Amino acid sequence: MxxxxxxxxxxxxxxxxxxxxxxxxxxxxxxxxxxxxxxxxxxxxxxxxxxxxxxxxxxxxxxxxxxxxxxxxxxxxxxxxxxxxxxxxxxxxxxxxxxxxxxxxxxxxxxxxxxxxxxxxxxxxxxxxxxxxxxxxxxxxxxxxxxxxxxxxxxxxxxxxxxxxxxxxxxxxxxxxxxxxxxxxxxxxxxxxxxxxxxxIYGSSLARSAVSLPAMYCKFVDLLSEFFPPERRLGRLKEFTHYFAKNYKFGHRLAMRVQSSPTVDAVRDRAALFFERNRENS
The missing domain is CATH 3.20.20.70 (Aldolase class I)
Structure with a gap:
């Protein structure tokens, strides 16, 4: 809006x-x-x-x-x-x-x-x-x-x-x-x-590559850094993670760790650790 x-x-x-x-x-x-x-x-x-x-x-x-x-x-x-x-x-x-x-x-x-x-x-x-x-x-x-x-x-x-x-x-x-x-x-x-x-449903010939959840998440963080001012990045990342985490069986753990992160760099580190421990869902 x-x-x-x-x-x-x-x-x-x-x-x-x-x-x-x-x-x-x-x-x-x-x-x-x-x-x-x-x-x-x-x-x-x-x-x-x-x-x-x-x-x-x-x-x-x-x-x-x-x-x-x-x-x-x-x-x-x-x-x-x-x-x-x-x-x-x-x-x-x-x-x-x-x-x-x-x-x-x-x-x-x-x-x-x-x-x-x-x-x-x-x-x-x-x-x-x-x-x-x-x-x-x-x-x-x-x-x-x-x-x-x-x-x-x-x-x-x-x-x-x-x-x-x-x-x-x-x-x-x-x-x-x-x-x-x-x-x-x-x-x-x-x-x-x-x-x-x-x-x-609509018969499109559009093909998509295999989805890597960790790669997609990291790409989102990179795009935030490219297009959003520093003061808006962390809040938007926490909002996105609330939804993105639903792709994982224990995604609430990722969401909780990101919500308590003080910086975007901390989010990167905590997300990387979560993805490492949840490879079977990635």
Missing amino acids: LPAKNLPAENPRISPWLIRTEAEKPLSYQLLTSNVRELAPAVDALHKLQADAIDLNMGCPAPAVGKLGAGFRLMEQPDTARSIVAEARHRTTLPLTVKIRLGAELDEAKLKSFCTMLQDEGIDMLSVHARLKNESFARKPRWEWIAKVKEWMRVPVIVNGGIFTVQDAENCLHVSGADGLMLGRGAVIKPWLFADIARD
Whole structure:
């Protein structure tokens, strides 16, 4: 998520949120805002960045985001949401998409009204996280509700939530009837999941090399050092490790050791020791 208020001041040459590689194309940038006046300069900045699409976040349930009136709060303020989408649509001819959740509670009429409003204001695609606002990740996603959304919409509908394996992806598409998939935590745990789904479900000829978990982890640390400022590296590494460690039977030990590490170098040393002791899973 890119806060629309801060985006125009970001330097794309050094900002870890804006740096992109040649391989990252097409690339959509997700904006977070509750203020329609922030859209014009933010969209202009994205045009200068040669964005391929623009997404508006109306689904994040985080309390800090809610206090700003953004994310999921916009689903509770449909008039504000409408004005934001209308302004974004006015400011760009790029594909315009929106990310939402199912709602605060299961209310079919309310959800339909919000989704069709977004469509009427000109969005090109809708992504839906198949959980309610306060439902934890432990709760099984309600993929069947995406099938309802599909019935209401003329634009493509993308399903998000609970996709960690190719089998999950197949089941999700079967139940939801969605036009595509959005991966979240599953892709952080297993970054190669994109390639597996593309090959096994969509018939892509894309081949991936054998996965070495230690090598992948070390590569991530190297990329952090290359693209992130020193003060942001350790926190981001701890966050990533929380998910990546789930690839190991006793991954909680890796996560705990990294969480207590005072420096990135300490993380490297502790991770190397863990990988050495868990070769059978690497």
